[in-house]
Amino acid sequence: MATARGYHHGDLKAALIRGALAAVETGGPDAVSLRDLAQSLGVSTAAPYRHFPDRRALLAEVAAIGFNDLTAAYARAQAEAADPVAAMRETARAYLTLAFGRPGLFKLMFASDIVDGEAPASLLGPAQAAWEGLFRAVAAAEPGAEPAAIKRRAITGWSTLHGFITLVQGGRLKGFMTEPLTEADLLEAILDKTLREA
Amino acid sequence: MATARGYHHGDLKAALIRGALAAVETGGPDAVSLRDLAQSLGVSTAAPYRHFPDRRALLAEVAAIGFNDLTAAYARAQAEAADPVAAMRETARAYLTLAFGRPGLFKLMFASDIVDGEAPASLLGPAQAAWEGLFRAVAAAEPGAEPAAIKRRAITGWSTLHGFITLVQGGRLKGFMTEPLTEADLLEAILDKTLREA
DNA sequence: CCAGAATGTTGACACAGCTAACATGGGCGC
DNA sequence: GCGCCCATGTTAGCTGTGTCAACATTCTGG
Numbered sequence: 001m002a003t004a005r006g007y008h009h010g011d012l013k014a015a016l017i018r019g020a021l022a023a024v025e026t027g028g029p030d031a032v033s034l035r036d037l038a039q040s041l042g043v044s045t046a047a048p049y050r051h052f053p054d055r056r057a058l059l060a061e062v063a064a065i066g067f068n069d070l071t072a073a074y075a076r077a078q079a080e081a082a083d084p085v086a087a088m089r090e091t092a093r094a095y096l097t098l099a100f101g102r103p104g105l106f107k108l109m110f111a112s113d114i115v116d117g118e119a120p121a122s123l124l125g126p127a128q129a130a131w132e133g134l135f136r137a138v139a140a141a142e143p144g145a146e147p148a149a150i151k152r153r154a155i156t157g158w159s160t161l162h163g164f165i166t167l168v169q170g171g172r173l174k175g176f177m178t179e180p181l182t183e184a185d186l187l188e189a190i191l192d193k194t195l196r197e198a
Numbered sequence: 199m200a201t202a203r204g205y206h207h208g209d210l211k212a213a214l215i216r217g218a219l220a221a222v223e224t225g226g227p228d229a230v231s232l233r234d235l236a237q238s239l240g241v242s243t244a245a246p247y248r249h250f251p252d253r254r255a256l257l258a259e260v261a262a263i264g265f266n267d268l269t270a271a272y273a274r275a276q277a278e279a280a281d282p283v284a285a286m287r288e289t290a291r292a293y294l295t296l297a298f299g300r301p302g303l304f305k306l307m308f309a310s311d312i313v314d315g316e317a318p319a320s321l322l323g324p325a326q327a328a329w330e331g332l333f334r335a336v337a338a339a340e341p342g343a344e345p346a347a348i349k350r351r352a353i354t355g356w357s358t359l360h361g362f363i364t365l366v367q368g369g370r371l372k373g374f375m376t377e378p379l380t381e382a383d384l385l386e387a388i389l390d391k392t393l394r395e396a
Numbered sequence: 397c398c399a400g401a402a403t404g405t406t407g408a409c410a411c412a413g414c415t416a417a418c419a420t421g422g423g424c425g426c
Numbered sequence: 427g428c429g430c431c432c433a434t435g436t437t438a439g440c441t442g443t444g445t446c447a448a449c450a451t452t453c454t455g456g
Contacts, residue, residue, distance in 0.1 A: 008420085008421075008422080008433090008434060008435070009434085009435080012434080012435090030311070033411085033412070033413090034412085034413070034414090035411080035412065035413080043435075043436090044435065044436050044437075045413090045414095045436095046414080046415080046416095046435075046436070046437080046438095047434080047435055047436080049413095049414070049415080050433075050434055050435070051434090054413075054414075055412095055413065055414090107310075110364070110365075110368055110370065111368075112305075112367060112368040112369060113228070115368065115369050115370075116369075119369075124373075127370070128373060131374060148378070148379050151374065151379060152379065152384060152387055155362070155365075155371065155374070155384060156358065156362075156384075156387070156388055156391060158361070158365070159357075159358050159359075159361035159362035159365060159388065160354065160357050160358040160361055161357075161361065162361035162364060162365060163356070163357035163358055163359065163360035163361025163362070163363075163364065164353070164354075164357035164361070165361075166308070166360060166361065166364055167308075167353075167356070167357060167360060169310060170308055170309075170310040170313065171310060171313050171314075171317075172308065172313075172325070173353065175322075175326060176329060176349065176353070180346070181346050181349060181350065186350060186353060186354075189350055189354070190354055190357065193354060206402085206403060206404070206451085206452060206453080207403085207404080210403080210404085231442085231443070231444090232443080232444070232445090233442080233443065233444080241404075241405090242404060242405050242406075243405095243406095243443095243444090243445095244404075244405070244406080244407095244445080244446080244447095245403080245404055245405075247444095247445070247446080248402075248403055248404070249403090252444075252445075253443095253444065253445090
C-alpha cells in the first residue's frame with residue numbers, strides 16, 4: 001500500500017499519521033522516528049516536513065486521534081447505559097479501557113511535551129471534546145448540582161483515575177501490590193469510591 | 199569549584215550528579231545532556247561514562263535524591279504535626295510542595311523511562327522508603343484498620359493527588375479552571391475529600 | 397618505588413531532527 | 427489542448443546527542 005508509485009506518494013500525510021499511530025501504539029511516543037517512518041513509506045527523510053512543521057506536530061495529530069476515539073467511546077458508553085449512574089461508571093471504564101488497552105497512545109495523549117508552549121487547535125479541539133464527554137456524564141449523574149460542584153467532582157474523579165493509571169503504568173506500584181490486593185481489585189474500589197457520593 | 203585542576207577532576211561523579219540535578223530542576227529531564235554537563239565541568243564528553251554506564255543511570259541517581267528529599271519532608275511533616283490526621287494532611291502537603299516547588303525533579307521521579315526494564319537498587323530503595331513514609335501517615339490516622347484497607351486507602355489518595363498534579367502540570371486543566379474555581383481551591387477540596395472519611 | 401587499577405582523553409560511529417536548494421509533475425487558467 | 431505554478435518530493439548536509447574503543451595519565455597499595 002505504500003510502494004510502487006512515482007514521484008508523488010499520493011497521500012503521504014495520512015500515511016504518516018497512520019504509521020506514527022502504529023509506532024506509538026507499539027512502543028510509545030519515543031518509538032516514533034520521522035526517518036524510520038519516511039523510509040518505511042518509501043519516501044525521503046525530508047518528505048514529512050512538507051506536511052508537518054516538526055515531529056511534535058505529527059505527534060499532536062496522532063494524539064488528537066486518541067482524544068477522538070476517547071470521545072466516541074464515551075458517547076457509546078453513555079448511550080448504552082441504563083441510568084445516569086451506570087453511564088458515569090461506563091464512562092470511567094472507557095477511560096480505563098483506552099489507558100490499559102492502548103498504553104502507548106494514552107501516554108502520548110498526556111505527554112506534556114506535545115502540548116508545551118502551545119498546542120495546535122487540531123489537538124485542543126478533540127481534547128476539549130473528550131473533557132466535555134466526561135463532564136456530561138458527571139452532570140447527568142448529579143442532577144440539580146451547581147456547575148462548579150460538578151466540575152470539582154469531575155476533576156477530582158478524573159484525577160484519581162488518571163493518577164492510578166499513571167502510577168501503575170510507571171511501575172510505581174510494583175512492589176506494593178501484594179496478595180490479595182490486585183490492581184483489578186483496586187480499580188473496582190476506586191470506581192466505587194469515585195462514583196458513590198453526594 | 200569545577201576548574202583549575204589537572205588530569206583528574208577530583209570528584210567528577212558527585213559533580214555530575216549535582217549538575218544533572220540543577221539541569222533537571224531548571225528544565226526537566228530532557229534538559230540533561232551528558233555532553234553539556236561534561237563541558238560545563240571542564241571534562242571530556244566521554245568522562246561521564248567512567249562513572250555511569252549510561253545517561254539513565256545518572257538520571258536514576260538524581261531521581262533517588264528526589265525520593266530521599268521527599269522521605270525527609272514526610273518525616274518532618276509527621277514529626278511537627280499535632281495529631282495523626284494533621285500529620286496525614288501535612289504529609290500530603292509535602293508531596294504537593296515537592297511537585298509544585300520542583301516540577302522538573304518531580305517529573306523525573308515519575309518518568310517511566312528511567313525505570314523501564316528494571317530500576318537500579320539505588321533508586322528502588324529511596325522510592326520504597328518514600329512510599330513507606332506515606333503509608334505510615336495513613337496507618338497512623340486510621341488506627342486498628344487492617345493493612346489491606348490502609349494500603350487501599352493510601353494508594354487511592356496518592357492516586358488522586360498524583361493525578362491532579364499530573365493533569366495540572368501537563369496543562370490539561372488549562373481551559374477548565376474558570377473563575378471562581380482555582381487550582382488552589384481544588385487542591386484544598388481534594389485534600390479535604392481525600393483525608394476525611396472512615 | 398613500581399605495577400595495576402581508576403580516571404580522563406581523543407576520535408569516531410550511528411542516529412536523530414531539521415533545513416536549503418533543487419527536481420518533478422499534476423491541475424488550473426487561458 | 428497547453429503551459430505555467432505550486433504542492434509535493436529529493437539530495438546533501440548541518441547540528442546535536444548517546445555511546446564506545448583505544449590510548450594516556452595519575453593515584454595508591456604492596
